[in-house]
Amino acid sequence: MVEAIENRWAFLVGINHYRERQQFPPLNFCVSDVEAVQTLLQQVGYTTVCLHDGLDYSEPRFPEAKNIRAELQSLCSKVGPNDLLLVYFACHGTRQGDGQPRLIAWDTRSINLDETAIKVRDVEDWLRASAAKRLVLLIDACHIGTGKGGRSLADQEFVRQVYELAEGFHLLAASTDQQQAWEKSGHGVFSYHLLQGLSGAADLEGKNFVSVNDLKRYVQGGIARWSVESGYEQRPAGQSDGDLGDMILVDYRQRSRPDVSSLLGVTSQVAEVARGAEKVAAVERPISSSQRRFYQNSLTRKQEELAALEGQLGAEINAMDELKLTRQIEILLQQIEKLEQQLR
Structure with missing residues (x-):
């Protein structure tokens, strides 16, 4: 017998940087996406497991492929039949090779995608093998895509039967299998x-x-409205099966709604970046001649520092040192970008 939702669980993965930087260029906002989603879900009663590359490399929840698989399978083994399990990925995606949609982990190797990337099909299989009857998979990555009646919502038995007792599997991906998934102004457009x-x-x-x-x-x-306004093509793709009704993801009937403005990143930069290739349009700002000299001198120093770090990165180093250098380069690139914006 189906019962009302007992526990809500969320498994979240966000990856900005990748070991193979040439094959999988860095993304800007995946970590901030999952951190914001985690904060929101915790406020509405979810228990969360969050993996992202802002964590230390030695952490068991650093998003290497083996850690993603182990942590997700562990959570799937713990959920109960009356629980809701939500899984959310913000990262690169691909259909290279055999055409199967895959999610790119921090340590994915392009030469061996079959073993080192995360197959969406495997994620779905792990979810379906769990005891939970309510499963939601949300994917903000490129190339993944895949009833109102006449009753009043004031009818509490109707709400119970159609929403609280709903079950099934739902997938919502950021784009179709032929499209990019874009980033804009602090987050993925989908996120x-x-x-x-x-x-x-x-x-x-x-x-x-x-x-x-x-x-x-x-x-x-x-996203349809954003696509028309921006000129960037992106259309979410969805899949549902086995559902009996329409399950509740977040319930505000007995708790206040969160202040979403505190969760969304605020930035003066307007940038469109594919979870893929990059295209940036900067905001122009008038500056004085003294400010311009200051910014130009600062920019020169940062560029010299960046060149030195990139030289170190090209040497033979271990994975831990490589990760630290990558993060230092990330910070420098952000600083350089801000200085260049000020100089425009």
């Missing part, structure tokens, strides 16, 4: 709308909860 929707914006009917279908409609509609 930005995801955060807005989960915080309550997707509740267009005033139910005080957000269901899976609410979220799908909100994210798909929001």
Whole structure:
């Protein structure tokens, strides 16, 4: 017998940087995406497991492929039949090789994708093998894609039967299998709308909860509008099966809604970056001649420091030193970018 949701669990993975930097260019906002989603979900009662490359390399939740597999399989073994399990990835995705959608881990090797990347099919299999009857898979990566009636929502038995007792498997991916998934202004475009929707914006009917279908409609509609306005092509893809009703993802009937502005990154830069190739449009700012000299001198020093670090990175070093240098380079690149913006 299906019961109301007992526990809500979330497994979150965000990866900005990759060991093979040439094959998998760095992304900007995957870590901030998962941290914001984690904060929101914890506020509405989820127990979360979060892996991202802002953690120390020695941490068991650093997003190497083996850690992702082990942590997800461990969580799947713990959830109960009346639980909801939500899994969310923000990272590079690919269909290279045999055409199967794969998620790129920190240590994925392009020459051996079959063993070192995470197959979306495997993630789905692990979820379905768990005891949980309510499964949601959200993927903000490139190339992955895959009932209202006449009853009143004031009817509590209707809410119970259609929402609280709903079960099934739902997948929502950031783009179709032929498209890029873009980043913009502090978050992935998909993740930005995801955060807005989960915080309550997707509740267009005033139910005080957000269901899976609410979220799908909100994210798909929001990205469609963004795509028209920006000129960048992105269309979310979804899949559902085995569902009996429309399960509740976040419930605000007995708790206040979070302040989504505190979760979303704020930046003066307007940037479109594919979880893939990069295209940046900077905001122009007038500066004085003295400010310009200061910024130019600072930029020169930062560029010299960057060249020195890149030289060290080209030498034979171990994985830990490589990771530390990569993070230092990331910080320098961000500083250089800000200085270049000021000089434009």
